[in-house]
Amino acid sequence: MIKKRHLNLLSLIFFLVVTPLYCMESPTQYQDPVEQEYFRDVPEKYKEIIRENIDYYKEENEKEIYRRMYHFHAITSQDKYTINDMSLTSHFGDSNGGYWALKNNTPLCIGKSNHDDGYSSLSLNRHWETTEDKSTLLKKLAEEYKIHLMPKGSAIEEFDELIQLIKNDTELGKAIVTFKILFTFKDDEEIKTNFKENKTIFPKIVIYAASGKKNAQFVLNKIYAAFKGKEGLDIAPRCNQKITSYIYYAHGNGGDKEIDEYKDFFEQPDMIHYKSDVTGKLENYYLDILPDEKRQLTEAQKIALTELITIKEKSTSWKPLSFIKDNFFPFISTHYKELLFIGCLLPLIYLFISRIIF
Numbered sequence: 001m002i003k004k005r006h007l008n009l010l011s012l013i014f015f016l017v018v019t020p021l022y023c024m025e026s027p028t029q030y031q032d033p034v035e036q037e038y039f040r041d042v043p044e045k046y047k048e049i050i051r052e053n054i055d056y057y058k059e060e061n062e063k064e065i066y067r068r069m070y071h072f073h074a075i076t077s078q079d080k081y082t083i084n085d086m087s088l089t090s091h092f093g094d095s096n097g098g099y100w101a102l103k104n105n106t107p108l109c110i111g112k113s114n115h116d117d118g119y120s121s122l123s124l125n126r127h128w129e130t131t132e133d134k135s136t137l138l139k140k141l142a143e144e145y146k147i148h149l150m151p152k153g154s155a156i157e158e159f160d161e162l163i164q165l166i167k168n169d170t171e172l173g174k175a176i177v178t179f180k181i182l183f184t185f186k187d188d189e190e191i192k193t194n195f196k197e198n199k200t201i202f203p204k205i206v207i208y209a210a211s212g213k214k215n216a217q218f219v220l221n222k223i224y225a226a227f228k229g230k231e232g233l234d235i236a237p238r239c240n241q242k243i244t245s246y247i248y249y250a251h252g253n254g255g256d257k258e259i260d261e262y263k264d265f266f267e268q269p270d271m272i273h274y275k276s277d278v279t280g281k282l283e284n285y286y287l288d289i290l291p292d293e294k295r296q297l298t299e300a301q302k303i304a305l306t307e308l309i310t311i312k313e314k315s316t317s318w319k320p321l322s323f324i325k326d327n328f329f330p331f332i333s334t335h336y337k338e339l340l341f342i343g344c345l346l347p348l349i350y351l352f353i354s355r356i357i358f
Contacts, residue, residue, distance in 0.1 A: 111210030
């Protein structure tokens with residue numbers, strides 16, 4: 001009898017101890033299939049934050065497309081990100097490319113860029129044909145860098161971490177123009193399948209560095225210091241240089257690199273960077289290899305760097321013919337209309353002056 005009581009008591013103690021632990025570890029269960037899909041792959045600690053937008057999601061006609069956008073909207077709506085009594089969400093918007101994007105020139109990111117037409121970055125596709133001064137445009141384009149993050153899963157936690165990092169580091173905010181997060185991806189398996197089928201891979205998180213290689217290097221260093229230990233998806237977005245399985249960067253606009261008429265502007269075959277002589281002046285556009293990361297240069301980069309160093313060593317003295325080729329002819333081709341007009345005008349001025357004098 002006593003033995004049976006002891007067994008019952010031990011069973012009760014075991015039940016009281018194990019049941020709470022089981023409840024803590026098991027994910028929240030949802031009876032409503034709409035709610036079940038809404039919270040699919042959301043980390044447990046973010047479910048209450050994400051819940052605030054579930055009513056909007058239920059009314060949404062395109063639930064599969066916009067599910068993650070409601071998640072990221074909720075993250076940027078947190079009170080801890082209120083700036084000047086305004087919710088950070090008021091500074092975000094749904095971009096046409098399927099990204100939840102921070103608008104330019106907000107209190108969080110005040111980095112300066114080379115463009116003022118409302119776009120986050122310059123583009124050959126948008127600006128080449130409509131720009132007369134193409135030489136200046138190329139110099140500006142060559143100063144455009146983006147840092148890309150490829151987290152595993154929903155990217156909710158990583159998005160939250162990035163905002164917190166920028167909010168706490170004003171110097172970093174000064175070197176960033178804007179950033180955005182992709183909300184149209186279905187899941188990681190879809191991304192892996194697209195990668196195997198050689199389809200375009202879009203980055204989950206995009207950070208637009210302020211114009212100039214120096215700013216891009218500064219942002220990359222900060223991001224690396226904060227997230228170097230984080231394990232990512234280990235799939236590079238289109239035309240990107242891998243730093244870690246989580247961090248990548250690209251020089252120039254990814255969309256331009258998929259258009260045949262603009263491919264020749266970029267270093268082949270990977271098209272990660274613009275060509276070192278794209279502006280008519282030889283430059284090293286590679287961001288520095290970080291000291292603690294075993295990053296390997298591609299064969300194309302090794303060849304390009306070797307050629308760049310060799311050419312610079314040979315170009316120590318001034319060569320008149322090279323100077324004329326690099327400066328005079330481009331000037332003529334750019335301003336030939338003005339020069340033609342002046343050429344036609346000079347004889348008329350001469351005739352006018354000669355009549356007055358003689």
